[in-house]
Amino acid sequence: GIQVEQSPPDLILQEGANSTLRCNFSDSVNNLQWFHQNPWGQLINLFYIPSGTKQNGRLSATTVATERYSLLYISSSQTTDSGVYFCAVVAGNTGKLIFGQGTTLQVKP
Amino acid sequence: ETGVTQTPRHLVMGMTNKKSLKCEQHLGHNAMYWYKQSAKKPLELMFVYSLEERVENNSVPSRFSPECPNSSHLFLHLHTLQPEDSALYLCASSQRLAGELFFGEGSRLTVL
Numbered sequence: 281g282i283q284v285e286q287s288p289p290d291l292i293l294q295e296g297a298n299s300t301l302r303c304n305f306s307d308s309v310n311n312l313q314w315f316h317q318n319p320w321g322q323l324i325n326l327f328y329i330p331s332g333t334k335q336n337g338r339l340s341a342t343t344v345a346t347e348r349y350s351l352l353y354i355s356s357s358q359t360t361d362s363g364v365y366f367c368a369v370v371a372g373n374t375g376k377l378i379f380g381q382g383t384t385l386q387v388k389p
Numbered sequence: 390e391t392g393v394t395q396t397p398r399h400l401v402m403g404m405t406n407k408k409s410l411k412c413e414q415h416l417g418h419n420a421m422y423w424y425k426q427s428a429k430k431p432l433e434l435m436f437v438y439s440l441e442e443r444v445e446n447n448s449v450p451s452r453f454s455p456e457c458p459n460s461s462h463l464f465l466h467l468h469t470l471q472p473e474d475s476a477l478y479l480c481a482s483s484q485r486l487a488g489e490l491f492f493g494e495g496s497r498l499t500v501l
Contacts, residue, residue: 310487321426321477323492325391366432368490375420375486376445379432 282307282371286380293357293387301352301383303367311370311377312343314352316363323366326352357387392416395480395493402470403501410465410496412480420486421463423455426477426495438463439486470500 283306293299303312314326327334327341329350334341338357343350354361364382371378392415402408414421423435437445438457452474454466463480477497481490 311489313489315492321479321495321497322391323479323481325489325491328489368432370487373487374445375422375437375439375483376434376447377422377481377487377490378434381431 282309282369282378284367284369284378284380286365286367286383288383289381290384291386293385295357295359295387295389297357297387298353298355299357299385301354301365301367301385303350303352303369303380305348305350305367305369307348307371309345309348309369309371310373312350313368313377314341314350315366315368316361317366317382318363326365354385357385359387359389361385362387391491391493393480393482393491393493395478395496397496398494399497399499401499401501402467404470404472406470407466407468409467410478410480410498412463412465412493414461414463414480414482414491416482416484416491418482418484418491419460420483420488421457421460422481422483422490423463423465424479424481424492426479427473428476432479435465437486444486467498470498472500474498475500 456464
């Protein structure tokens with residue numbers, strides 16, 4: 281099956297810093313999503329981005345489908361950005377959204 | 390508020406109990422999913438339903454029994470669970486298979 285690898289596994293930032301999270305996947309995908317999991321466990325949709333670039337406020341994402349990776353950019357980080365960021369992909373039309381291991385981000389004040 | 394509601398949010402049960410988790414989506418979606426998230430592990434897909442038909446059963450033990458009576462509701466019936474089944478169970482829905490998924494807040498299960 282398709283493999284999804286995220287890096288780095290852990291990241292500590294000072295408030296105001298910028299960061300880039302990476303997601304590599306092993307096969308062509310029809311769907312790629314980025315999520316933020318809050319401390320209570322809920323997965324918040326950040327981007328639905330099988331290809332191209334999208335921006336939402338301080339966050340932006342780019343997926344280069346031909347090279348099988350996606351990047352999530354966080355600018356001017358805030359303490360509320362802390363949590364786990366997941367990349368997830370679907371290969372084919374099976375509906376199987378496969379998750380990476382996540383990047384745990386801690387933003388210090 | 391994502392439009393996907395899960396109840397209960399927390400559940401503690403003994404190994405001989407029978408309980409159910411409920412998921413309801415208000416988005417008019419046609420596909421629904423159950424995921425399991427254990428500590429220190431990535432999210433694992435358990436079941437996929439499309440138009441109320443199960444299309445994926447990801448080698449899940451029979452002590453977990455899903456039910457999808459209509460496109461808005463999804464249940465996970467639990468019986469004779471083991472302590473290692475303690476986890477966060479997440480429900481999600483999408484307009485179509487392989488479409489954008491929206492998750493509920495999760496049901497945190499503890500098996501004693």
